[in-house]
Amino acid sequence: MYMPKETEDTMMTINEGMRKYRLSNPxxxxxxxxxxxxxxxxxxxxxLAGYYYNGQNKPSYFGAVYEYLEDGRKTCExxxxxxxxxxxxxxxxxHAIAWAMQQ
Structure with a gap:
């Protein structure tokens, strides 16, 4: 699977991601x-693969990874x-999901 070298290991802080992409946590x-x-x-x-409008003809999808905070059964709740x-x-x-899978 192709991934540009400059995007392989780049992450922003949790607070920056929450603010920029309006992500909930927890x-x-x-x-x-x-x-x-x-x-x-x-x-x-x-x-998660999300959409964020960046301007015309610019890449607009981001990847995010969440982890379960509770032990035991993993449910939708x-x-x-x-x-x-x-x-x-x-x-x-x-490509956003591929990035998330590598984290």
Whole structure:
């Protein structure tokens, strides 16, 4: 899978990501599914590809990773917390999810 070298390991702080992309922290998977279009359960993590308008003809998708904050069964009502947010925007949701999977 192709990923530009300069975007492989770039992350912004949790507070910057919450502010820029209006991400909730903490939240639940159920709430994220209702607010965002692309959410994926991936083991002990919840991956998110979100859209953020950056201007005409500019990459506008970002990746985010949430982790379960509670031990035990992982359900749609479990509490999750923001663990990582991509600093750069991607050309599509697939690249954003690919970034999130590598975190």
């Amino acid at each position: 939240t639940t998977p159920e709430d994220m599914e209702c607010r965002r279009s692309k959410m994926l359960n991936f083991g002990d993590k919840v991956l 479990s509490t999750i917390g923001l663990a990582a947010v991509s600093e750069v925007e991607f050309e599509d949701e697939g």
